[in-house]
Amino acid sequence: MEKSADRPNKKKVVAVVGGGLVGALNACFFAKRGFDVEVFETRDDIRTAKVVKGRSINLALSHRGRQSLKSVGMEDKIVSNGIPMNARMIHSPNGKQSPIPYGKKGQYILSVDRANLNKELLTAAETYPNTKLNFDHKLQDWSPETGLMTFVRPDGSLEEIKADLIVGCDGAFSAIRKQFLRRSRFNYSQTYIPHGYMELTMPPINGEFAMKPNYLHIWPRNTFMMIALPNLDKTFTCTLFMPFEEFEKITTGDEVMEFFQKYFPDAIPLIGVDALKRDYFRLPAQAMVSVKCSPYHIGDKCVLMGDAAHAVVPFYGQGMNAGFEDCIVFDEIMDQLNEDFSAVLPEYTRVRVPDDHAIADLAMYNYIEMRAHVNSKWFLFRKNVDDILHFLMPGTIIPLYTMVTFTRTRYHQAVELWHWQDRVINRGLLFCATGALLGGSYLLVKNPPDINKLSIPAEKLWNRLLAVWTT
């Protein structure tokens, strides 16, 4: 290949490894800056391939992702193909539905189709004359010292390229990251959660959505849960999250029905009995991994972004958004440091690691909150208090979900602010509760009630009070 880092008078070569969402978007960012961009993807071109393998959980696009798309002029196109979701719709076991808005009126997240988004981004990258997409190229070897990379093609032939910058966007099981793991002082963790996931489809009814479309539907059931996101074709993709051993306990169609009858009765007619009995066994439950690492770079030649740097569990809807924000953060640092890779790469690690670690932790935290707390009275009470305070003091009290989803507040700062707010609000509530208790006691002493006329027996009342103060 002609392109080379060593030849003067040539543009610098940026090799983007991985043609998924973050890789394709990154190609646009680097192409916009005038680099010679080469994208290498192991798989076939998904725009022409017949069978598309890979992950298919629906994606929730929010502010961070949109801002990144905007930077490369793609926001409007993607948004027009998304379905706004204004609120969560909580399905109780008895079939009752209650909406919990995501933010203020007019704030929403978007259900987008992963495959379509990926195709659009690849096409956008290809419109730059200085970008070349190389499909069916499997990374065989590469050197972080020289930037020399070797790829294998399906016919066994090898292709070499020397890059000035290698950008590893090759996902949670990144091949680029393996080289990082061989080096000293690289911190790394991969944590599989005990839950797996399984996707089921809810077809349209009489050509219309089977449930209200502008919601992210949630069936929280403590140790497990189901969610459903709307698609453009008026179907919903339902995703069941459950511990692997629970999945394995269900081995027959009748057991599937029994399970759904018990926990998701309202979903049975909407998915359909036959489809449910069949689709449950189509694929085994899939694993979910949380990956954290540091640093994100080696020298001035290689950097990790997206899931390759920080795979997160899907419970905060921020995996793609964080990956897209990686691109814009890198781009901002490129501006600040005049595209000097030897300065940009360490700065990117310094700035981005704490934020990515924060969102990985938050997603893990929400893994519990979403299936358990979202049902609790305390959660709903605190959410209402937070919303009222946010309305009264919009600059001081901002719900965590709002900071994460509808702003570009740095993730780790959002977490710090959240802890601070939490302390302040809980102290305020304690203060109010103590005041109310003292006031109530005063009134009780002044006007003692006739104990025999209480609607709750005194003993029960005492036990309840005791329970409140001891928990």
Added chain:
Amino acid sequence: MEKSADRPNKKKVVAVVGGGLVGALNACFFAKRGFDVEVFETRDDIRTAKVVKGRSINLALSHRGRQSLKSVGMEDKIVSNGIPMNARMIHSPNGKQSPIPYGKKGQYILSVDRANLNKELLTAAETYPNTKLNFDHKLQDWSPETGLMTFVRPDGSLEEIKADLIVGCDGAFSAIRKQFLRRSRFNYSQTYIPHGYMELTMPPINGEFAMKPNYLHIWPRNTFMMIALPNLDKTFTCTLFMPFEEFEKITTGDEVMEFFQKYFPDAIPLIGVDALKRDYFRLPAQAMVSVKCSPYHIGDKCVLMGDAAHAVVPFYGQGMNAGFEDCIVFDEIMDQLNEDFSAVLPEYTRVRVPDDHAIADLAMYNYIEMRAHVNSKWFLFRKNVDDILHFLMPGTIIPLYTMVTFTRTRYHQAVELWHWQDRVINRGLLFCATGALLGGSYLLVKNPPDINKLSIPAEKLWNRLLAVWTT
């Protein structure tokens, strides 16, 4: 090679990968059970090699390690070559030395030489006729499904063997573990601490130890520290632990002297000015990693032990002891489950993972305690309280260090007990303090002192009290 898992009427083949401490000890355990044991070591035989590479931090052998050695009849031989250390000897910046015993009278840990211990264990393994040591064998490939392994020899020739059980004892950077990393649902973390270490030698003075030999000498200096362990040749090996950036700040012999003059003045004449200026620059500071993972096995064919499963930072002196205990725990489970690998391996993971994770966390905790808290008055006060309570109620209150070092209490249970004891003791102390305060107040009210005669001004006294109650 003739040996094979598929041939009936042949003994089962156990391939131990790694001929270090845990590999060699494990070979003895499996040989004792009558398996056909093949040990594969990448390096040359350290008993005949001229240059021995690898780690050289001194080792502190304690109860768990000794029990494991005892099981294969090696305890007495190893103990006779160790130097008992009855206490820590704390060196203050002003040169003052204060001993803090490790346990009760007669309880001690042993300073042993890593290379000598390894040699003894290899020789012990070799005395079993059913054991073969294969040096200069580098693992090239292996299958957890079939047990087929391929090794490369220095001349490039390949050697194949089919094992019934593959035991990965190949250290913190285990090649066997790489195969685990490729599989789904394998949890893994490697964390490098910001500190590096450097070894310096303190020679004998007039043929005698330069300091009291039966102590582990510690110079705690908050963000960094130095320790020294005695050797049989009457030298001490000093190990300096310090953040990498601090190591890098010192670039000249004069800066070394300035640094030692400030923090370790009493060590300068003992190490020697010339040696210090020279040896500080002999090797760069070495990194330390903490590795945790789970599960420890794949199917019924492969299991990880020792540092390959759980590298720990060296601050609890338990790395080798935990690795040796792995062997004895596995051996105990082999007894319980009649050497049925398909049952033994999952049980080993179930039993051992929480204990190894607990000791990894404890070592990380001691990484702070040893260089900082060991100096504090609260630490010494609590240690005295714990020791007195241990003396009064030896079955109920046992100091954590004692449980970890002088018993085989499961590590994770030791931690649970420790937390429980800590709560009980702190509550007791609070109770006593409150009682003393009330009693004191009563006396003060009964016999009010003349405020002008107080040796501390009343305001200062009040501030101190306030500080106690608000922290």
